[in-house]
Amino acid sequence: MPIVTIKAVRGVHDILPADTARWQRLEAVSRQVFEAYGYKEIRPPIFERTELFARGIGEVTDIVQKEMYTFEDRSGESLTLRPEATASVLRAYVEHGLHVLAKPVRLYTVGPMFRYERPQAGRYRQFHQLNLEAIGENHPALDAEVIGVLMELFRRLGLADRLTLSLNSIGDPACRPAYREKLVAYLRQNAGRLCGECRERTERNPLRALDCKKPDCQEVLDTAPSILDALCKECGEHFARVRQYLEALSLPYVVTPRLVRGFDYYVRTTFELLTGELGAQNAVAGGGRYDGLVQLLDGPPDPGIGFAVGMERVVLLLPPDAQDAVPLALLIPLGDKALVRLLPVAQAMRHSGVTVEVGYGVRKLRNELDRANRLKVPYVVILGESELEKGEALIREMGSGTQRPVPLDRLEAELIALGGVGRGAEPPSEVR
RNA sequence: GUGAGCGUAGCUCAAUUGGUCAGAGCACUGGACUGUGGCUCCAGGGGUUGAGGGUUCAAUUCCCUUCGCUCACCCCA
Known part of the structure; x- marks a missing residue:
């Protein structure tokens, strides 16, 4: 290894082959679930x-103030790698006039997000989210639908019983200001028992003080006025x-009642899916209603509601895949003549969607069998001088060690027959 | 941004109070075994011990700096 190696940038990570099956499964199940509810990518x-x-998330949020990857392109324009997806989705919704579609407009997207934070368990600078948005309808049944999609996803992944859904309403511009005043008054009254940060929050963003983790603050907050008692008639009814x-x-x-979220745009319904298995990063998914955001952009x-799922965190919860996909067979030619004869067989099998691997005809049979063993392939095809002369090949079953000759012109059909039983193209996996 | 712990081969880890300490296992390649595997034995490749500097006759070991990893604060997915 050279003295100076180029390594991945801090906080980003490679998803290696050993893990990609889990990622693909998560994506596949997500698409199935989302589309079953009528959401389009x-x-x-x-x-x-x-x-x-800056506008969509809120100028005073942590994300905008200190976590964005912002740069100027060659024309001097200020661009930013997205720290979340909702703003982009809504921008596209407005820009392409998707609001003329039958409402609610149901959309989802999958991909990387970027936030400049200190990396930690379950927290990365490039991470991936599943995002789902339902736009143009404020009926509370839509809130329940969106939460229902989220729960269905985790039910299908087999994780539902390891997660709890936290639910809250944070009111709207009609009732939140009044609550805010009450909360500020209470916090000021008890400022002596609050941590320094919470005292600061009292003046700048009092709602955020509600989820302070310090025990002393918790004690104060236990008796703080609840947002749920302060909801206006409409918000209370909606909830x-x-x-x-x-x-x-x-x-x-x-x-x-103390669930608050990091974006300014949320109103009324907010929710999080929490796990106790990921250390401090306990939110696997979060979301809420954002009436007014489309207009702000x-x-x-149009009102709207949506959620984001942290894919890395879900993958951490998923059990490792029981078994890697392995080729059906290793084709072992002994010598170049045999290789030439086997190459088109392999090609034909791959045309049929059956995975096989071919040796190069240069190693000893012993070593090739050893390799087949480690690849865990169930079958091996041996084609050497004597078989070539007889116009046949040997199909060896690795498990039992038995082998039988097969005419060369039947080889491909025989192998495909073997591969037809529960191998080759797997049906879409139904993950329990 | 703050704090703590940790960086030795691709992976998991050794190396007495600084004194053959640069090693083992796994993995990889090959040999023992002229065309029949899963066992065993043997051999080989691969490290300036994260990087830089300092102390010392001598540093993987002690000190400083830096980078990275991990965890927590913070924030959130």
């Missing part, structure tokens, strides 16, 4: 004008109906 670019995120629909769908949840006054 959209693929926005991974960078946008910086202004889009009650969301709960009613979730119950109708038998979806368990825990009302968490120069679009029509």
Whole structure:
């Protein structure tokens, strides 16, 4: 190895072959679930004008203030690698007039996000999200639907019983300011028992003080006024109906009045899917309603709701794949003549969608068999001088060690017959 | 951005109070075994011990700096 090696940038990581099967499974199941609910994929670019995120996420949020990958392109324009997907999706929604479609417009997207944070367990600078958005409808049944999609995804992944759904309503511009005042008053009253940061938050962003983890602050916050008692009539009713629909769908949840989220744009319903298995990074997914955001991005006054799933965190929870896909057979030619005869056989099998590997005819049979053993292939085809003379090849079953001659012109058909039994193209995996 | 712990072969890890300490296992390639594997034995490739500097007769070991990893704060997916 050279003295100076180029390594991956801090906080980003390679997804290696040993893990890609899990990733592919997660993506496949997600698409199945989302599309079953009528959501269509959209693929926005991974960078946008910086202004889009500044406006959409909120100028005073941590993400915008200190976590964005922002750079100037050669024309001097300020661009930013997306730290989240919703702003991009809504920008595309407005830009291409998708609001004329039958509402709600149901969209999802899958891909990398970028945030400049200190890497940690389950937290990366480039990470991947599944994002789902339902735009143009404010009926509480849509809130329940979106949460239902999320829960169905995790049910299909077999993870539902290891996660809990936290649910809250954070009101809207009609009622939140009043609550904010009450909370600030309470926090000021008890400022002496709060940590320094929470005292700062009291003035700058009081809602964020609610999820401070320090025990002393928790104690103070336990008796703080609850947002749920301060909701206006409309918000209270909306929340009650969301709960009613979730119950109708038998979806368990825990009302968490102190659940606040990092983006400014959320109103009313907010939710998180939490796990106890990932250390400090306990949120596997999060989302909420964002009525008003489309308008903020120069679009029509369409309401919306959506969620994001952290794929790395899900993958960490998924059990490792039981078994790698292995080729059906290793074709072992002994010598170049045999190689020439086997190459088209391999090609034909691959045309049929059956995976095989071919040796190069230069190694000893012993070593090739040893290799076949380690590849865990169930069958091996041996073609040497004597077989060539007789116009046949040997098919050896590695498990039993038995082998039988097969006429060369029947070889391909025989192998495909062997591969037809539960091998080759796997049906879409139904993950329990 | 703050704090703590840790960086030795592709992987997992050794190396007495600084003194043959640069090693083992796994993996890889080959040989023992002229065309029949899973066992065993043997051999080989691969490291300026993360990088740079300092202390010392001598540094993997001690000190400083730096980079990276891990965990926590913070934030969130």
